[in-house]
Amino acid sequence: MSQIVILQKVAISIIIIFFGYAVKKMKFLPAETGKVLNSFIIYITLPASIAKVFLTTKVNTNLFVLTLSGFAFGFITFIIGFLAFRNANLKRETKGTLIISLCGYNIGLFAFPFVQQIYGNNGLLHIAMFDMGNSFNVFGVAYIAAYAFSQSDKLDLKKVFKKILCFVPFDTYIIAFILNVIGIKFPSLIVNLAEQISMPNTTLALFVIGYFLDFNLEKDEILSLLKGLAIKYTPGIALFFVLPLFFNTASMTIKAIMLGTIMPTALVAVIYSNEKDLNTKLASIFITATTIVAIVFMSLIMIKWH
Template identity: 25%
Template sequence: MDSIILIFICLLAGVALKRITAVPANAHVALNQFVIYISLPALALYYIPKIEISAKLLYPLGAAWIGFLLSWVIFSMLGKMFSWPKKLIGCLVLTAGLGNTSFVGFPVIEALYGKHGLETAIIVDQPGTFVVMATLGIIVAAAYSKEVAGASGILRKIIVFPPFLAFFTGAVMNVFGYDFIDILQPVFQKLGSTVTPVALVAVGMQLKIELRSRHWGFLGLGLLYKLILMPALFYLLYKSILGGDGLEIDVAIMEAAMAPMITAAILASAHGLKPRLAGMMIGVGIPLSFLTLALWYYILNTF
């Protein structure tokens, strides 16, 4: 519960800071960069070397990787059909394709399914959502940003992206069975724990919900996919088509139904991909997701 309270406090703090004249108007840019250059690499260096690779990863991993790829396909097709600008397509792919599987997901899953459920949730988040963000996410952000052109420019952007460098380092260490010395572990853990509060304050500073905003239609499409269509896909795939059952399946579906990923909004904003819409996906999506999560929990336990 304390994690959920912190989400709303940090969002409101960001909104309040935006109204204080002593705070620079572009302060959110510095916060975004802190998350990208400090918090996310620390998170990768702490968790990636510790991931145990096994067959049990398949269902949870699918919830992150397939969900993002489908988001990319759907919003790219819609963008071509309706001639949407590239920045809009990129924003929707990122924010609708990546779920808040940790800061919202962990406490919700632990409350509903206990410690065993949390173990599956960690698999969805670390080798799933986080790695998707650090690889495919940066590809999308670079490809749909006007700042980068051509395959070489996108590749360069990926190679110098700090979370990707940290992920690559952690992955190599994982393969060879190494981890950082004990004295560094709490350092990485504490730096990584700053992701959510700092990112949420930055999102709150950019959050501007206008009743007459042109973003409402796109917000509805993004949240429809993230909160309803994505979990429905995995419900049909895992339970109806593959005939799966059990705790791992239910947790994977619930994690697929989580609100948009906070870091995805930061990534979109940092690359100029409709920052206001990205902020609305978080600001509206998180509270709305508690209603849709209750619906999915009822479905999983009834049918």
């Protein structure tokens, strides 16, 4: 794919994001629109997109390296953040939110639309395998961290595991992957249905990302935000320079690892922060900042490694 085509597709995606932001600012839609659309994506169009990928593309067992990478890089970043902030002179709620925000990536709502635009179903399969490992961090490790920094709750492992096992996109990953590996063929009606339901996912996900953008910063949060951003993107920046020395960057596997590690903070950072009385506003700001940084890095990677 030529650089001009890639730039056009990235530009269209960015325009949709800022269209979502503009719609929120102009207050055309009800206040709860962002939450409603987010739930619709998570429980309807995102699972359909995942199902479509695994129903139409055969999984190669070599792609398990992506699942391992998705978990490993997110967990390593979480550990670095935990060590960096655990003794920092910060409020409990700020410290907790920063550590949660460093655990895992927003793959389903952010990476899926861009990757589908540029690399098609094969790219989606690769980034979905990365996200399968990432899901353990986002819905497991991050939730445990939220408990750890909560003043009111004691850690309930049963509740944590229930949250992971009852999360629809994660369940879809596991079920669709197993069915793919054992070679079960579905009738075209089922495949076409999944494809039809998944069609709005790209546009809706980009729109919702824009809808959640927040540019309001307070001075006392800026330093913590910058330190958190440095920790979050150090592995991705290191990979950008190291991977081409040892691997062919034309490989979709290498592209998926690179793209996965520069994705924004998962939206659950806001959900967990709100649920456990942490710094919800900082979570929103962190997501906004990482979304902007990810757009820049991702555009650079897609153009340079086309």
